[in-house]
Amino acid sequence: MQWFINYQQDLISPSDRGLAYGDGLFETIKVFPAGFEYLDEHIERLSRGLKKLAMPYSAAQLAQLRFFLHDSILPLVNKESVVKIIVTRGEGGRGYLPPKECQHTILIGLADAPDYQVQKNRGVALGISDVPVSENPFLAGMKHLNRLENVLAKQKLDDQHFEDVMLDGHGYVIECIQSNIFWFKAGVLYTPSLSQAGVQGVFRHHILSDQTRYHAEIGNFPLHTLKQADEIFITNSLMGIVPVISLLGSSMPIGVHTQQLQQLMQTKDVHDVY
Template sequence: MTWFVNYRLDNSVSVADRGLAYGDGVFETIRVFPQCFLQINDHLSRLFRGLSKLAMPFSSDQKSSLYNFLHSDVLPFINEESVVKIIVSRGEGGRGYLAPESCIHSIIIGILPAPDYQIHREKGVSLSVSPVPVSSNRFLSGIKHLNRLENVIAKQYLSSPDFEAIMVNGNRELVECIQSNIFWCKQGQLYTPSLEQSGVQGTYRKAIIENQSNYIVQVGRFLLGDLMAADEVFITNSLMGVVPVISVTGVSFPIGVHTRKLQILMQAKDMHGVH
């Protein structure tokens, strides 16, 4: 693993960093191949949107510096499929929860081995329903902030053979899975939960909703019963792509034609950038 801290090769940060003390920051994990980041613009847009939501926006110069560093200094380290993780915190300062008037961001970039999800994409996965509810907070919804305790606890409850767990809010409405977004298909129509109050707006979710003219995605408030009535189910994130779901709480689902079609369409879109 290779780490950069504030654009220098380093693997340590200050113990006074607000990211450590309060989770005061955001992060992204980006799939990368030699000479190519996948969905780089969507990832950076979400990163910058999150920083603005937390009232510590990047200036135009800071955005350019990060983008240029990723391409000029990080890409040369990539010689196989990898994951680049970007963490940006508010840095040091302030008193207690009160943030400093002007922050000096801590910018941490890591190069990590890529997980292999090929077998999951081919064979499909099983889901459970997590006992850990998702908090509703429209101020934090959508962004990948550093406070991921709900996901950490939910992961501890996840047990084999389930690959992922569905997380619901206090009203028992579907939100997402622990580390992925969820879709289902009913009579050729795609559905996915609204993330207005909670959850992470995944870059793959965004691409399917906005860029696949083959499908209109119905985004709304749904219960588990809506999902269980589906013809086919799949989950997505930027590292695993589109992964079919073959079982939810022990109820079987087929790997459907629409899931396979989206796998092909999205993979073609990804590989277009690589080649």
């Protein structure tokens, strides 16, 4: 991965608060030679999270980020790729106490995109992680840098499973290790509430905001609800919609609703690259 730090090829300080405390956020964006996919939504989520962490980006800083992405990163893109943006609070402060004036560190990396076409066509198997998701309504939804739960869950992932479902301390389904999860039951679309835990994915947001075909029921669902589903699929910004064909060894078909939603979102993706 090629990295730029503070819009140049620089070094990051060992005392950066992102390294010391995970004091920051990140975004992972799919990019093509024609442009970035869902760029507005990624920057809006980044801006919203920075504001919530009391380290907001100004309008000028957001404009500078957009300009660098289009002027310096996009010309480097000659095939489907991934841009990762990390923003930390920078250096300073005493212990956990952050400095009054934030001097952000911004890291922007560019790499080839992983190919999920086989998984999108054939479907994947899911297991259940024994690593619980922590509940914190203040941090819920944000893509912050404190991802040790996901690191541990990924480390324990069985080779036969593409992803594991992660539950909270009450046994409610929250998400997968690196994706959001949806399912259909009797033609109705369901997805977990992320008000207490989990990451509000940009692709998840687009599915929920598209009312032309499906209205999703959002709530606290125990694992047995997921096991009774007719169709399951997982999503994130890089892989789109990936059908699930096995949950803990129990097989299921790739359903018609999942296929229709795949086609619908693929059509939308074409119009959301800029």
